[in-house]
Amino acid sequence: MGLIERIFSSIFGDGRNVIVETAQVFRENAEGASARDALIKQQAMQQFAAEFMVPRRGWFDRLMDGLNRLPRPLLAFGTIGLFIVAMVDPVWFSTRMQGISLVPDPLWWLMGAIVSFYFGARHQAHSQDFQRSIAETMARVPAVIDNTRALEALRANTPEAPDIAKAPADNPALAAWYQTKT
Incomplete structure (x- = not known):
């Protein structure tokens, strides 16, 4: 067991994990990435909050802002x-x-x-x-x-609507048609 213990202690000893450290060279540490993302989001929210913290302004400033819009x-x-x-x-x-x-x-x-x-x-x-x-x-x-x-x-010169109550006298075909309708 001495040989196996020495191999494991050289790889995992002193609180180190050579496999994990080697893998982190090729792949990002998910826990570290989450911590960095949370920090970035927190800083962005603080910046947004600071933008909207405007000191109380007078009626003239509010009027000018309204006119500018x-x-x-x-x-x-x-x-x-x-x-x-x-x-x-x-x-x-x-x-x-x-x-x-x-x-x-x-x-x-x-x-x-x-x-x-x-x-x-x-x-x-x-x-x-x-x-x-x-x-x-x-x-x-x-x-x-x-x-x-x-x-x-x-x-x-808008034309007037025709009066359909009168029979057209100048067109015999329309006059005959009008007689059949009345």
């Missing part, structure tokens, strides 16, 4: 509203869109820059030929006026 929903709901209005009253919508077509290109670029800056865009580097854009816009004015008048004429 409005542009995105207003733009989204406004765009959806435009689609609904286009379906409900196409003449009204088309008339407004004719007016929007008169907005000069530099103003569209300015609006785009403001909206892009607000929503975090990092680029807006285009140079515009301002006089050419104004001339093009002014050249569209007569067409816009004609289109607006035509759209308004559509609203005024």
Whole structure:
């Protein structure tokens, strides 16, 4: 038994386990990994808790936070509203869109820059030929006026529903059919 005892004590002696230590080189210790994961989760939860521990703020700060949250929903709901209005009253919508077509290109670029800056865009580097854009816009004015008048004429000339109580006198086939129905 002395030889076997010496072999086992050299492998497992002194509180060591050579097999376990060798296996840990190739495979992670599950108990150690669980302890590290628990520590990481605990630290993450502490960080999240620290983010939401804000000192009491005044009414002005709360008002500004509320106003800062409005542009995105207003733009989204406004765009959806435009689609609904286009379906409900196409003449009204088309008339407004004719007016929007008169907005000069530099103003569209300015609006785009403001909206892009607000929503975090990092680029807006285009140079515009301002006089050419104004001339093009002014050249569209007569067409816009004609289109607006035509759209308004559509609203005024809505056809009336036919009166089915009267027999059609100018079409003999319809008159005969009408006689069979009455």
